[in-house]
Amino acid sequence: MELHKSFLDHKVTKSSPSPALCCVETVSQDEQNSHITAYNSGDGSTNSDNESSSSKTVRDVHISTRLMEDFLDLAKENTEKDLETCGILGAFLEKGTLYMTTLIIPKQESASNSCNATNEEEVFTILNDRSLYPVGWIHTHPSQSCFMSSVDLHTQYSYQAMIPEAFAIVLAPTDTSRSCGLFRLTEPDGMNILKNCPETGFHPHKEPDNGSPVYEHCSNVYKNSNLRFEIFDLR
Structure with missing residues (x-):
């Protein structure tokens, strides 16, 4: 089966009256592979010698290089009001990727330190109609640093329990040390802690007994300059 060429061409199209906007970065055929890099730390740098504890057991994920920039544009109005914005990422599986x-x-519903999706059946309809996996989620920290709060960790658990490759993107435009992070719960330690945590709201989580972290940077997520994506803004 061939890769979905409609998402790997060089066109920018707008679907109407659908609220979807298809985006792609145009690069030459020779540049395609050189623009695929693994996100291994919050600033998007690469480090093949420092793989996460789970990277060898999960499939690779490709995302567009435009994703974070376009999401920040969509979140700009909320960010200026110190309100979080969240989104869900859908992916298709092709030859193990x-x-x-x-x-x-x-x-x-947004606040300065939280964001809760409503009318989630609309999201499931879009994913189901396109046979997509909910491979992760993205949200802003408009005035906080780039990290995963306890509420974020519980949200991540719900995704990662369904899809082992699921990851969270945190965008913190005011964090001068790291404005972007791609995170996932460690396995099995972080996943077990969240699985057995009955608390809600903001609360502390103990570190695993073996000293490993509860969550970590992803090393299986790649940015792909030729990957087009649709945006459905249902707000």
């Missing part, structure tokens, strides 16, 4: 081709911005 997950390709993120859909960003869904659900209806949501």
Whole structure:
């Protein structure tokens, strides 16, 4: 089966009246492979010698290089009001690799340190209609640093329990040390702690007994300059 060429061409198209916007970066054929790099730390740098504890057991995920920039543009109004914005990432599976081709911005209730999706059945309809995996989620920390809060960790657990490759993108535009992070819970330690945690809201989580972290930077997520994606803004 061939890769979905509609998401790997060089066109920018707008679907109407659908609220979807398809985006792609145009690069030459010779540049395609050189623009695929692994996100291994919050600033998007690479480090093949420092793989996460889970990277060898999960499939690779490709995302567009435009994803974070476009999401920040969509979140700009909220960010200026010190309100979080969240979105869901949909991907299709092709020959053992997950390709993120859909960003869904659900209806949501936002505060300066939280964001809750509403009308989630709309999100599931889009994912189901396109046979996509909910491979992760993305949200802003408009005035906080780039990290995973306890509430974020519980949200990540719900995704990662469904899809082992699921990851969280945190965008913190005011954090001068690291404005972007791609995170996942460690396995099995972080996943077990969240699985057995009955608390809600903001609360501390103990570190695993073996000293490993509860969550870590992803090393299986790649940025792909030729991967187009749709944006559904349902707000």
